[in-house]
Amino acid sequence: MSFSTAGYQLAPVLPELVLAVGAMALLMLGAYRGQETTRTVTSLAVVLLIVVGALVYMQPVGKQVTFGGSFIVDDFARFMKILALIGSAVTLILSTEFLSDPSRRIFEYSILVLLSTLGMMVLISAGDLISLYLGLELMSLALYVVAASNRDNAKSTEAGLKYFVLGALSSGMLLYGASLVYGFTGTVSFTGIAAAATVSNVGLVFGLVFLLVGLCFKVSAVPFHMWTPDVYEGAPTPVTAFFASAPKVAALAVFTRVTLTAFPGIVSQWQQILVFVSIASMALGSFAAIGQSNIKRLMAYSSIGHMGFALVGLASGTVEGAQGVLMYIVIYVAMTLGSFSIILAMKRNGQAVEQISDFAGLSRTNPLLAFMFAMLLFSLAGIPPLAGFFAKWYVFVAAIKANLFTLAVIGVLTSVVGAYYYLAIVKTMYFDEPAGQVDPVRIEVRTVLAVAGLFNILFALFAGPVVSVASAAAKSLF
Amino acid sequence: MILPALFFYLFAGVCVASAVMVIVSRNPVHSVLYLILAFVNASGLFVLMGAEFLGMMLIVVYVGAVAVLFLFVIMMLDVDFLELREGFIEYLPVGLVIGGIFLFELLLTVGFWVINPGVSKAITAAIPANVSNTEALGLVLYTKYIHYFQLAGMVLLVAMIGAIVLTLRHKAKVKRQDINVQNARTPDMAMAMRKVASGQGLSDADAAEWVK
Numbered sequence: 001m002s003f004s005t006a007g008y009q010l011a012p013v014l015p016e017l018v019l020a021v022g023a024m025a026l027l028m029l030g031a032y033r034g035q036e037t038t039r040t041v042t043s044l045a046v047v048l049l050i051v052v053g054a055l056v057y058m059q060p061v062g063k064q065v066t067f068g069g070s071f072i073v074d075d076f077a078r079f080m081k082i083l084a085l086i087g088s089a090v091t092l093i094l095s096t097e098f099l100s101d102p103s104r105r106i107f108e109y110s111i112l113v114l115l116s117t118l119g120m121m122v123l124i125s126a127g128d129l130i131s132l133y134l135g136l137e138l139m140s141l142a143l144y145v146v147a148a149s150n151r152d153n154a155k156s157t158e159a160g161l162k163y164f165v166l167g168a169l170s171s172g173m174l175l176y177g178a179s180l181v182y183g184f185t186g187t188v189s190f191t192g193i194a195a196a197a198t199v200s201n202v203g204l205v206f207g208l209v210f211l212l213v214g215l216c217f218k219v220s221a222v223p224f225h226m227w228t229p230d231v232y233e234g235a236p237t238p239v240t241a242f243f244a245s246a247p248k249v250a251a252l253a254v255f256t257r258v259t260l261t262a263f264p265g266i267v268s269q270w271q272q273i274l275v276f277v278s279i280a281s282m283a284l285g286s287f288a289a290i291g292q293s294n295i296k297r298l299m300a301y302s303s304i305g306h307m308g309f310a311l312v313g314l315a316s317g318t319v320e321g322a323q324g325v326l327m328y329i330v331i332y333v334a335m336t337l338g339s340f341s342i343i344l345a346m347k348r349n350g351q352a353v354e355q356i357s358d359f360a361g362l363s364r365t366n367p368l369l370a371f372m373f374a375m376l377l378f379s380l381a382g383i384p385p386l387a388g389f390f391a392k393w394y395v396f397v398a399a400i401k402a403n404l405f406t407l408a409v410i411g412v413l414t415s416v417v418g419a420y421y422y423l424a425i426v427k428t429m430y431f432d433e434p435a436g437q438v439d440p441v442r443i444e445v446r447t448v449l450a451v452a453g454l455f456n457i458l459f460a461l462f463a464g465p466v467v468s469v470a471s472a473a474a475k476s477l478f
Numbered sequence: 479m480i481l482p483a484l485f486f487y488l489f490a491g492v493c494v495a496s497a498v499m500v501i502v503s504r505n506p507v508h509s510v511l512y513l514i515l516a517f518v519n520a521s522g523l524f525v526l527m528g529a530e531f532l533g534m535m536l537i538v539v540y541v542g543a544v545a546v547l548f549l550f551v552i553m554m555l556d557v558d559f560l561e562l563r564e565g566f567i568e569y570l571p572v573g574l575v576i577g578g579i580f581l582f583e584l585l586l587t588v589g590f591w592v593i594n595p596g597v598s599k600a601i602t603a604a605i606p607a608n609v610s611n612t613e614a615l616g617l618v619l620y621t622k623y624i625h626y627f628q629l630a631g632m633v634l635l636v637a638m639i640g641a642i643v644l645t646l647r648h649k650a651k652v653k654r655q656d657i658n659v660q661n662a663r664t665p666d667m668a669m670a671m672r673k674v675a676s677g678q679g680l681s682d683a684d685a686a687e688w689v690k
Contacts, residue, residue: 007621008624008625013625020628020632024635027639067624067625068622070625070626071625106643108639108642108643109643111639112636112639112640112643115632115635115636115639116636118632119632122629130626131625131626131629134626134629134630134633135629137633138629138632138633138636141633141636141637141640142636142640144640145636145639145640145643145644148644149643151643151644160644
């Protein structure tokens with residue numbers, strides 16, 4: 001296909017164009033037909049995401065650049081985009097029950113998820129600071145709204161407002177950093193910055209720090225994590241599942257791309273920042289989660305910790321490190337979606353239950369659910385031969401190869417602490433007195449759980465292809 | 479060329495005078511109206527400088543949207559502005575310090591410009607010749623920067639959807655005007671002829687039907 005506008009090739013942005021036009025068409029459908037179409041719009045949105053995923057998959061291998069360098073499609077971008085699309089599509093599937101309640105029949109929910117996904121794809125493909133910012137805003141603005149989508153619930157509204165205020169603050173910091181970087185390098189494109197930033201100077205490092213602060217906020221790394229537990233707890237559970245999966249993929253992707261392609265000349269400058277951030281995230285994620293009684297809050301701290309582990313790979317600044325980040329995020333998304341499908345499945349008499357004590361004796365009331373959750377928790381803790389072990393393995397090996405021994409040792413130690421609270425839930429499920437029957441699980445939740453759970457348990461069998469794709473994607477950044 | 483100078487002093491003089499009036503006038507509605515006057519004069523100054531796009535934007539955005547929004551807020555909310563102004567003397571020193579800093583920065587900028595007029599040329603992009611700046615913007619906005627432009631449009635779309643999702647509530651009790659129903663009304667539907675016996679009036683049942 002060779003259609004173009006103003007001398008720019010449009011073929012590389014075909015998936016984004018399809019997604020944008022599709023989202024607007026579904027918006028028209030919903031706006032003219034009213035809230036009765038919520039179910040149709042949601043199903044069509046899932047189909048649209050699958051189509052876009054197929055289009056991304058069919059894009060030619062190798063690097064394509066368009067719009068004067070502001071949009072890059074390489075193996076890395078395609079890998080991350082497919083992952084983000086899977087995250088969004090699965091979340092939409094998990095949301096069908098939430099949306100079927102008559103008081104919450106809002107078709108705009110799916111549209112906002114689609115537009116947020118569009119922002120993620122732009123973010124993943126960003127080749128300069130302006131498209132980075134626009135992609136980030138498009139993604140986040142839709143997220144603020146879906147966080148508050150259960151607007152009659154005070155906690156949901158609070159979550160949306162909190163996320164919005166802190167998100168706006170972080171956008172401001174990111175913009176300030178971007179303007180400093182532009183001021184000291186004279187360009188906004190990542191390749192241009194890389195060419196100009198060969199020696200560190202104070203102004204540039206200032207800009208880099210502010211840029212990284214904005215990005216740390218989006219991946220919820222310590223010390224910019226404060227919003228995470230409250231937003232995760234307050235937002236409706238399917239929305240929390242969304243927050244924990246696809247946006248994290250996009251934010252981590254742009255984090256990787258900015259540090260590795262725009263600032264390869266001053267690795268030592270951002271390496272120390274990342275080492276600090278990842279140690280702090282791993283430590284806080286492990287220790288703060290111990291006292292939690294709400295499973296969604298616990299998952300929030302768990303995700304902070306996991307982002308810390310993923311950043312260990314990035315801190316090494318090597319191809320192996322980038323590959324470790326990619327492996328980590330794939331496995332993290334699978335584990336997170338699986339865990340949230342279990343949290344969604346936990347209902348008693350039609351009421352969702354969110355306390356950890358509600359899981360007591362699940363092994364006797366619903367053994368299969370308990371087994372799946374136990375496997376996911378073991379995997380989150382990083383116990384072999386489950387997927388979570390391999391994720392940690394790749395990032396720690398990369399850190400050791402980059403001579404970051406302290407970081408690797410602290411990482412292993414905090415993952416031991418983290419194992420404590422994961423195992424505490426397993427103990428509650430298997431050894432405590434049953435807290436009562438749970439409702440039968442809906443078919444779509446069961447399907448997601450089965451796929452995510454099997455990926456998790458049997459990861460060792462098909463690790464080969466995933467590793468080779470991830471390694472090709474990581475190489476395309478260097 | 480006396481005319482441009484004349485217009486400059488007209489616009490600048492009115493602008494400064496109305497800016498002063500924004501602060502000193504007792505009625506907040508008058509303040510906002512003076513603010514609009516200041517904006518209009520500032521846009522006149524932009525046009526004199528050859529930045530006609532910026533001038534038009536100032537009118538459209540600041541006068542058309544922001545100032546009118548201010549006016550609505552002031553008229554809708556019952557804010558006692560005299561009360562707000564109570565601490566005037568207290569805050570005066572802080573205000574003077576901030577004003578002094580602004581004045582200092584302004585002098586620095588002007589000083590640099592006087593000492594070395596070439597600096598401003600070096601740090602600003604070249605202005606294309608033979609093209610008005612609206613046209614110059616249009617030439618790159620829809621071609622070179624189409625990607626950013628479209629993305630900004632999507633961001634605004636999300637903002638619009640978000641505002642509607644979070645605030646619009648369909649109330650069943652509200653009576654809405656339906657023009658089609660109104661146009662399709664026939665005399666039979668709107669009127670009923672009743673023979674009323676003298677001294678009795680309509681019965682309650684008839685009245686109820688009439689109201690409906």
